[in-house]
Amino acid sequence: MPSPRADPGLRFVALVSLGGGLGGVARYGLSVLVPGAWGLFVINVLGSFLIGVLMGLVPRPLVRAFFGVGMLGGFTTFSSYAVSWSWALLATPVCAVVAAFLGLRVTR
Template sequence: MKNVIAVGAGAAVGTYLRYLLNIQTLAVEYPIGTLLENTTGSLLLGMLSGYFAAVVPKPWVKAGLGTGLCGGFTTFSTFASDTVWLYLDHNIIQSFLYVFVTLGGGVTLALLGFILGQSIGQKKQGKEKAGGAL
């Protein structure tokens, strides 16, 4: 039951943050808000995954932050819709660029985030072990 509550709470926060970001980028005709949400969300999920690979959290924490927060913050359906909108608006090159930057950037940032998160988690584990040995 804790997992369900954590996912719901995380999703509510993530969705609210996505909404706030979209409000800030409405004046731009290019879907920069969705691009930022998805790439930033990929970085954050990568960092969490890397950290959780080194420091095992309680299951509800992992579910709330990963599935809930990151799932609520990112949006594949809006990415797909924005891509179609750019294409139908005769911005074929922009639509392909949008797909390339979103997917390539998202995967790259997830990898970098994983490496960073794992490094932070390993340092935390090292400090805890060193502190416990004294």
């Protein structure tokens, strides 16, 4: 039986889990400050921008796993925005893609 130290899959899952929990807490905090559709919009666009920055700056897979898949995946909330019918339903995906592109461009 391989030791946990030798199993990169276990480290990946642990980092994604820890990052996801921290990202979810950050999302909750920001949604308290900016409630409603505007909060969801800000969270998703900011998170997408930061994902673009991360992908442009960080080549290490485990760092990307923690921050990108975990923390920023837990921070963004595309499933929540989709259940609330408002202007954000159309604006959020478009602005999020543009923000991710801009984040990547800023770093390259």
